[in-house]
Amino acid sequence: ILNTLEALNPETTLFIVASKSFTTQDTMVNAESAREWLLRRIDDDDDLHRHMVAVTANTEAAIAFGIHPDNIFRMWDWVGGRYSLWSSIGLPIVISIGPTNFTRLLQGAYEADCHFREAPLEQNIPVLMGLLGIWYNNFFGAQSIAILPYDQNMHRFPAYLQQADMESNGKSCDREGHPVSYETGPVLFGEIGIASQHAFYQLLHQGTKLVPADMLVPASNYRCIARHHRALMANVFAQAEALMRGRTEEEAIEEMRAEGLDEERIRTLLPYRVFPGNRPTNTFLFHTLDPKTLGSLIALYEHKIFVQGVIWNINSFDQWGVELGKKLASRILVELNEGLPVASHDSSTNGLINTYLEMR
Known part of the structure; x- marks a missing residue:
């Protein structure tokens, strides 16, 4: 997202946070970075709603994130993401x-x-x-x-x-x-x-x-x-x-x-x-x-x-096959943020995490 943000003018930029659940980690990490980028550059925090809209089935999470209710484009909860371009996700x-x-x-x-x-x-x-x-x-x-x-x-x-x-x-x-x-x-x-x-x-x-x-x-x-x-x-x-x-x-x-x-x-x-x-x-x-x-x-x-x-x-x-990796990633992210050596996984994963912590 850094390469994208470098070329943007905050006064003329609108971010569309498109997430059915509004909890997908990679999407929300980008959304949080975009929000922080805006807050550092706009004069009034109240103007944030002018620069961010959401497409989601989870309106409560979008509002909690800071999206104005009038800026939420709702999608049906029964629409799968990979079949959703025909819906409001197509904004x-x-x-x-x-x-x-x-x-x-x-x-x-x-x-x-x-x-x-x-x-x-x-x-x-x-x-x-x-x-x-x-x-x-x-x-x-x-x-x-x-x-x-x-x-x-x-x-x-x-x-x-x-x-x-x-x-x-x-x-x-x-x-x-x-x-x-x-x-x-x-x-x-x-x-x-x-x-x-x-x-x-x-x-x-x-x-x-x-x-x-x-x-x-x-x-x-x-x-x-x-x-x-x-x-x-x-x-x-x-x-x-x-x-x-x-x-x-x-x-x-x-x-x-x-x-x-x-x-x-x-x-x-x-x-x-x-x-x-x-x-x-x-x-x-x-x-x-x-x-x-x-x-x-x-x-x-x-x-x-x-x-x-x-x-x-x-x-x-x-798509139950994507759930396990998501859950493990959330747990590992906490460990990476703490920055301490880990021993709670299998030997291969422990070794990879600890080597990464030493190399970063």
């Missing part, structure tokens, strides 16, 4: 892109909602996405999925979906509390497509792991030089084809002979120039990336997550 988005564009974002999501509710199963995009994912995960042993947007403006989309998917379906107990006997949510990762080609496509094409991939690409991009975009599209189609078809020994031999290689060199290189193929991809081709399209894409993935949760009989809307 920063409204401020950033304007209400018209935010309405378009909502419209795109609404249309995806209607499609999911009304389309027959065999034409229902989230249902098909969910079933394909389960087919690869539970029947072919795929343990991960790659999200590959071919548009720089979507460079954070894989990270967004990481929370949406893995926090929702990374579960080992079913809805009745029984351990599951099958695989559930996969590891989701991704990066901009062109960057990915130079990073991990080698593993996608010739590795020992089966990694299904989703490629997302706009057919047109007014922010891109036309010939650059054509080159980008060529890569999208080429990678999808290569992952699907691969390259046989016969094709590799023919290609190397066309390159003028001798037979001994061909025999040496042949194992490395064969591609097994049959690596699954979905390609999402849309007209252009705009708020409406983005809203539809996000909602389609949300519904896919729900579909898979239903089939796996797990609760996609809780």
